[in-house]
Amino acid sequence: MSLDLDKNNICKEEVFDTFFKEQATPLRNYLYFKFGDLDQAEDIVQEAFIKLWNNCSKVVLEKAKSYLYTVAVNKGISMMRHNQVKFKYKNYILGSKSEATQESPEFLMLEKEYHEKLKRAIASLPERQREVYLLSRIEKKTYREIAELSGVSIKAIEKLMHKALVKMRKEIGTA
Amino acid sequence: MLEKLRDDAEGAFLSRWLNNELTPEELAEFEAHPEYKEYKKIIAETDALRIKAYDVDKALQTVKNNNEGTLKQKERKVIPLLATLSVAASIAILVGLFIFNTSKISHDTGFGEQKVVTLPDGSEMILNAKSSAKYDKDWSDNRLVNLDGEAYFKVKKGSKFSVKTANGDVTVLGTQFNVTSQDELFQVVCYEGKVSVSSRKHTEILTRGEAFRRIEAEQEQWNENVEAPSWINNTSSFHSVPISYVLQEIEEQYNLKIKNKPLDNTIIYTGTFPNDNLDVALKTVFSTLDVTYTLSEDKKTLVLK
Numbered sequence: 001m002s003l004d005l006d007k008n009n010i011c012k013e014e015v016f017d018t019f020f021k022e023q024a025t026p027l028r029n030y031l032y033f034k035f036g037d038l039d040q041a042e043d044i045v046q047e048a049f050i051k052l053w054n055n056c057s058k059v060v061l062e063k064a065k066s067y068l069y070t071v072a073v074n075k076g077i078s079m080m081r082h083n084q085v086k087f088k089y090k091n092y093i094l095g096s097k098s099e100a101t102q103e104s105p106e107f108l109m110l111e112k113e114y115h116e117k118l119k120r121a122i123a124s125l126p127e128r129q130r131e132v133y134l135l136s137r138i139e140k141k142t143y144r145e146i147a148e149l150s151g152v153s154i155k156a157i158e159k160l161m162h163k164a165l166v167k168m169r170k171e172i173g174t175a
Numbered sequence: 176m177l178e179k180l181r182d183d184a185e186g187a188f189l190s191r192w193l194n195n196e197l198t199p200e201e202l203a204e205f206e207a208h209p210e211y212k213e214y215k216k217i218i219a220e221t222d223a224l225r226i227k228a229y230d231v232d233k234a235l236q237t238v239k240n241n242n243e244g245t246l247k248q249k250e251r252k253v254i255p256l257l258a259t260l261s262v263a264a265s266i267a268i269l270v271g272l273f274i275f276n277t278s279k280i281s282h283d284t285g286f287g288e289q290k291v292v293t294l295p296d297g298s299e300m301i302l303n304a305k306s307s308a309k310y311d312k313d314w315s316d317n318r319l320v321n322l323d324g325e326a327y328f329k330v331k332k333g334s335k336f337s338v339k340t341a342n343g344d345v346t347v348l349g350t351q352f353n354v355t356s357q358d359e360l361f362q363v364v365c366y367e368g369k370v371s372v373s374s375r376k377h378t379e380i381l382t383r384g385e386a387f388r389r390i391e392a393e394q395e396q397w398n399e400n401v402e403a404p405s406w407i408n409n410t411s412s413f414h415s416v417p418i419s420y421v422l423q424e425i426e427e428q429y430n431l432k433i434k435n436k437p438l439d440n441t442i443i444y445t446g447t448f449p450n451d452n453l454d455v456a457l458k459t460v461f462s463t464l465d466v467t468y469t470l471s472e473d474k475k476t477l478v479l480k
Contacts, residue, residue, distance in 0.1 A: 054397040078441040137221045158187035165189045166182040
């Protein structure tokens with residue numbers, strides 16, 4: 001039919017591809033922050049997109065994102081029920097790209113130690129705080145976007161963010 | 176100040192700080208506080224963290240392969256397989272005639288067995304493992320097969336052709352389609368022509384490439400662009416079905432008893448496994464589920480951990 005319809009039809013390969021490239025990374029990071037395992041998150045992303053593709057005729061493009069997140073989160077929850085995952089960060093969270101620096105070896109050592117403490121502190125956060133903290137700081141999402149994603153008020157997100165930061169400081173201070 | 180920095184403080188002070196929403200007085204007070212530097216550093220260092228790179232193109236490719244590659248049929252493999260199977264089928268028909276000697280003909284397959292059956296009107300039926308089909312010897316007034324399990328049909332053009340199962344009925348006019356009716360799972364895939372599926376008072380018309388499924392009360396439809404069901408080529412494939420059906424298929428294909436089955440049927444499986452290589456099949460299914468297992472020496476019992 002009209003071009004307009006095709007543009008919104010996920011059964012069209014180009015539409016599906018564009019949608020995948022736009023959504024795969026944010027979804028994968030969201031699932032990682034929420035459930036704590038990056039490899040598992042990538043598996044879930046794949047399954048969710050396969051399911052979307054299989055049902056492409058029934059899902060309009062505007063609804064595709066919420067469909068995708070619902071499928072993925074349900075999958076994550078059912079996996080979590082089986083093996084509670086501690087937040088894993090080894091090889092998943094990397095420090096900033098270190099360019100050749102003029103810094104002294106002692107300074108670099110301290111930096112490394114601090115990074116380790118920081119990641120451990122992130123891993124120690126309760127699930128909801130961790131999710132909000134990382135979505136905000138690493139994914140650069142606004143409180144409003146995070147609130148929409150998890151279906152709670154912006155106020156609730158601000159509270160979680162505040163709590164997360166207080167806990168982070170305590171963890172790092174005593175570690 | 177200290178009050179505002181408690182973790183249960185009203186007003187989410189630190190969130191407002193990050194959003195640059197503090198009043199100048201509040202900010203000045205905070206900056207003078209000994210903890211300010213610590214917070215500043217935590218934020219600066221967190222912001223510099225990166226998540227491991229994600230190869231989106233590769234991931235997209237995997238998704239596509241899973242949709243097409245694993246299900247795509249290799250035409251050349253069909254012929255020799257069908258040839259050997261048709262011998263087994265003609266023997267089965269003879270046996271059926273001797274035993275029943277009535278107007279009913281019945282075919283049953285055992286573990287890991289398939290049968291090719293030529294129906295009275297010349298249509299072809301391929302029965303998958305642990306399935307059973309019954310029909311009248313005389314098809315002059317209606318073409319009807321009663322099925323329990325899974326079968327693939329290539330129907331000759333003619334009058335109404337029906338497949339009855341405990342879960343629902345399928346009616347067609349000259350076509351190729353696959354029917355699965357297993358416990359609470361009812362699935363029909365149309366490969367050519369047009370079929371009408373009725374299940375629980377609900378009727379659906381499927382055309383080429385369309386599939387219908389009901390698991391208990393949940394119903395869905397999707398497109399399956401393959402030439403024939405994968406089990407014809409000795410591969411079992413699943414589209415997000417509860418894990419119990421996958422385990423049942425393993426038991427039926429390999430004559431295995433699986434012990435310690437997971438009770439939680441919310442685990443959904445998408446994937447394939449070969450029907451002619453037990454080791455590969457077990458590895459394929461259970462490594463993706465992250466389940467370890469031991470196979471008894473006689474290969475009859477599989478214990479999951």
